[in-house]
Amino acid sequence: MNAREEILGRIREAVADRAGAEPVHVPRGYRTLPAPDGVVDLFVDRVEDYRAVVTRCTAAEVPARIREALGTAGRVLAAPGLRYDVDGAVVDDGQTALELDRLDAVVTEASVGIASTGTIVLEHGTGQGRRALSLVPDLHVCVVRADQIVPGVPEAVAALDPQRPQTWISGPSATSDIELDRVEGVHGPRNLHVIVAGD
Amino acid sequence: MTATFVGMPAFPGAARTALADTQLRQNLAHATGTIRTKRARVVGEVEEWEELRLAGAAIKDNTLHHLDEHLLRLEESLTELGATVHWARDAEEACRIVAEVARGHGVDEVVKVKSMATQEIGLNEHLAEEGILAWETDLAELIVQLGDDLPSHILVPAIHRNRAEIREIFRREMGKVGRPAPEDLTDVPAELAGAARLHLREKFLRAKVGVSGANFAVADTGTLVVVESEGNGRMCLTLPEVLVSVVGVEKVVPTWGDLDVFLQLLPRSSTGERMNPYTSTWAGISPGDGPQEVHVVLLDNGRTKALADTVGRQALRCIRCSACLNVCPVYERTGGHAYGSVYPGPIGAILNPLLKGVGHDDQVDSLPYASSLCGACFEVCPVRIDIPEVLVHLRSQVVDTHRGHKPPKPEAVAMRTAAWTLGDARRLGLAERASGLVGRLTRRGRALPGGRRALGRLPWPGSLWSDARDLPQPPTESFRAWWKRTSGGRG
Numbered sequence A: 001m002n003a004r005e006e007i008l009g010r011i012r013e014a015v016a017d018r019a020g021a022e023p024v025h026v027p028r029g030y031r032t033l034p035a036p037d038g039v040v041d042l043f044v045d046r047v048e049d050y051r052a053v054v055t056r057c058t059a060a061e062v063p064a065r066i067r068e069a070l071g072t073a074g075r076v077l078a079a080p081g082l083r084y085d086v087d088g089a090v091v092d093d094g095q096t097a098l099e100l101d102r103l104d105a106v107v108t109e110a111s112v113g114i115a116s117t118g119t120i121v122l123e124h125g126t127g128q129g130r131r132a133l134s135l136v137p138d139l140h141v142c143v144v145r146a147d148q149i150v151p152g153v154p155e156a157v158a159a160l161d162p163q164r165p166q167t168w169i170s171g172p173s174a175t176s177d178i179e180l181d182r183v184e185g186v187h188g189p190r191n192l193h194v195i196v197a198g199d
Numbered sequence B: 001m002t003a004t005f006v007g008m009p010a011f012p013g014a015a016r017t018a019l020a021d022t023q024l025r026q027n028l029a030h031a032t033g034t035i036r037t038k039r040a041r042v043v044g045e046v047e048e049w050e051e052l053r054l055a056g057a058a059i060k061d062n063t064l065h066h067l068d069e070h071l072l073r074l075e076e077s078l079t080e081l082g083a084t085v086h087w088a089r090d091a092e093e094a095c096r097i098v099a100e101v102a103r104g105h106g107v108d109e110v111v112k113v114k115s116m117a118t119q120e121i122g123l124n125e126h127l128a129e130e131g132i133l134a135w136e137t138d139l140a141e142l143i144v145q146l147g148d149d150l151p152s153h154i155l156v157p158a159i160h161r162n163r164a165e166i167r168e169i170f171r172r173e174m175g176k177v178g179r180p181a182p183e184d185l186t187d188v189p190a191e192l193a194g195a196a197r198l199h200l201r202e203k204f205l206r207a208k209v210g211v212s213g214a215n216f217a218v219a220d221t222g223t224l225v226v227v228e229s230e231g232n233g234r235m236c237l238t239l240p241e242v243l244v245s246v247v248g249v250e251k252v253v254p255t256w257g258d259l260d261v262f263l264q265l266l267p268r269s270s271t272g273e274r275m276n277p278y279t280s281t282w283a284g285i286s287p288g289d290g291p292q293e294v295h296v297v298l299l300d301n302g303r304t305k306a307l308a309d310t311v312g313r314q315a316l317r318c319i320r321c322s323a324c325l326n327v328c329p330v331y332e333r334t335g336g337h338a339y340g341s342v343y344p345g346p347i348g349a350i351l352n353p354l355l356k357g358v359g360h361d362d363q364v365d366s367l368p369y370a371s372s373l374c375g376a377c378f379e380v381c382p383v384r385i386d387i388p389e390v391l392v393h394l395r396s397q398v399v400d401t402h403r404g405h406k407p408p409k410p411e412a413v414a415m416r417t418a419a420w421t422l423g424d425a426r427r428l429g430l431a432e433r434a435s436g437l438v439g440r441l442t443r444r445g446r447a448l449p450g451g452r453r454a455l456g457r458l459p460w461p462g463s464l465w466s467d468a469r470d471l472p473q474p475p476t477e478s479f480r481a482w483w484k485r486t487s488g489g490r491g
Ligand code: SF4
Pocket: B269, B317, B318, B319, B320, B321, B322, B323, B324, B325, B347, B377, B380, B381, B382, B383, B384, B385
């Protein structure tokens, strides 16, 4: 018998006692909790808790805020389809990981922001770029629109497309592996700058 | 290469060694205490926590009860999305599959993101035998691997190393396998992390094949999920051309929507954060983004054996958060190595015997006894695994397998002898004088961790008891002798 058939057979034998049994009830009340007030404020607070930089501005101010966030970064890549102008940005022409490693920063948008956890989620479509773009450079500037911010994890899961690759980002890369001291920045971008656009 | 746990002594012996290591005990107390506090704070924030726990347990139970259907659905979804699905009955078979994929691409190295399943099957050692180097990329795993050491905690595997030791390991070992540590490396954690960043980046950027596990696999959509902190996971899942993920069959959840429970339960229980820094999901192949060849190995390796145990099967709900380790009074004092397995702590004490079966190996059979049954593990478990219930159940299995065809368990003999002694005043007097004599004449017992003196080993049949536990040294005079000599304290 091949491995697949054998494992499936073992499983059927193992759970034979459950044949015809009622499924266990799954409580789902957590999905219908009322949203807290001030979801955008909460989001900003929670992102700051991770020691990421957060700025709020109007939609029109975004390009200026991006410029400020980039600071002295010289070589910047703008994700394909980004709706904001980034002066002098290079485009994604299929750079290898090694080539991406020579960039200083990347600018992307996001799909969803989660207030209760201070998380931004990228689905790596238009304005967000393939996964490597927001991974290899050391500074990630990410623009989230206020109307993309949801109260909690259940709303985010419901809004996201499970067949797109996703990256959930909560603060800069971090480790607590050395005597439990939190250190920001191991392999992912060591600096995360979130710009919240609109109110 | 990372060493293995094979040939570890049974829990009592290994625990005794660990207890004598004060550095280890300090690190453990600090680490488990810190994570406990953080966890309590972020769990306290979530009003619906109990409901989430109930939902998590129920989803897992329903899935396990129909595991065959969900796995077939997962296979179908993954195949539609361009992934290749493999099935592995045991560790050997799983290792062989990964090695074949790697060899098929002619590589002599792979990059790995920390995964319990690949540790369980001893993948690194197997690949090494085939001439393929597996680079661990999680900082703690890197420390463990470079130090030729064993992980001691699910979440912070290098919890037993302090910063000075880590600096030494980096300076001594990094240069042997790649980019050396900077000459002037100090023991500041940020600098140590920086050295790891540079050392590993070279490996990420050139890697052709990545190896991972998965925290969840969604049957309906073919989505795999990896939850991590450092970004090494993103590197391994994104940059290589080929990705192989070894996934225990119990990791499957039915629908994408079910993740809204687990992505709340896991980070808060695990690192005590509202959300871990990075969670990556992928469903088969995404054209133009990430690995263009994706393999998923569905691993049994004893899981169906655990599933057949109607009391024990709840252990398969485990999402490997490690909260039970951090609250366990036994784990806090002995650390992970004493459990002799990649799964330490309370979950290890039930999972290892369930996966491997009892009655074959004294090491495994000793694990259900590595607990005081205080119940703290059940309280914190995000999927409500009643670990004490399973421990008691497994203890009776251990006793049963040792009954009849084998000499009775030491405890049984010791207890029977105790009953015989305590049941008769004269025999008790004799026994007390004998042990008092030991107390007076042999003031050379070992010190117990608290500073109390301990008798090393009692003569038979007491040895059956003291081989497994330390007995406080008896007083030089028994209570009954003292009562007689002083006329009940008056003389
Ligand atoms: S048994 Fe429960 S508490 Fe322990 S690691 Fe598994 S899920 Fe976490």
